[in-house]
Amino acid sequence: MTALYELHKLRVVLAPGRNAPAALEDVSLRIDAGERVALVGANGSGKSTLLRVLHGLIAPTSGSAQRRQGLQQAMLFQTPVLLRMSVQNNLALALWLHGSGWKSARELALQALAQSELDEVATRSGRQLSVGQTQRVALARALALGPEALLLDEPTASLDPHSKRLVEGVVQAYGGTTVFASHNLGQVKRLATRVIYLEQGHLLADLPVADFFDPTRLQADSAAAAHFLKGESI
């Protein structure tokens, strides 16, 4: 398989039971190296579930989800958690778990924090940061691992405008494949090469970014996605 990710007729039911609705239904897609894919859609449309499937945290109820063998990937969760230790050691621990020696892990951790302009929180406890700071540190931790693919669940949802720009810059500078969920359509325009629109677990549009934001083309491809976009831009 040359694709990084390949989903075929994927169905995911998170809470099996009578009449349980599927969180994802009949989703097929492939993602190749170098793509920056935005996942958009209303709350509950299945964006986080799709990211978790790509990361291997949720198995398909039916259909298939394949990842290229040996793919190095890292995920930033919608509500990331840091451990009760210094921010520097939070990053160092992740690096150590990936095989670095402790001393070099500590040094690499500091470098990674500096690259994300987070040096000033290096000695703070990971549990005593604001939501936005936690999100930025968790992204720095994911990037420090040097992944080929980065999965980001609303990476700037809690950030102030300055931090938002900073994080967007960090994501742009990262050269690998990126799949990110976002409610920020300006950000989708700035960062994505391709946009996937989800509605109630169904994939209703999958287009190059220019086509997604071209009202005529979007309307022709997916009236539902065009309707969503109109609502968003009011």
Ligand SMILES: Nc1ncnc2c1ncn2[C@@H]1O[C@H](COP(=O)(O)OP(=O)(O)OP(=O)(O)O)[C@@H](O)[C@H]1O
């Ligand atoms: N742990 C769970 N157990 C059962 N159902 C769940 C669970 N987590 C999510 N769901 C359901 O799965 C569907 C998809 O949820 P998901 O979190 O993927 O949506 P989302 O697009 O990420 O939403 P948001 O924009 O609010 O982050 C929703 O109907 C949701 O209620």
Ligand SMILES: [Mg+2]
């Ligand atoms: Mg979500």
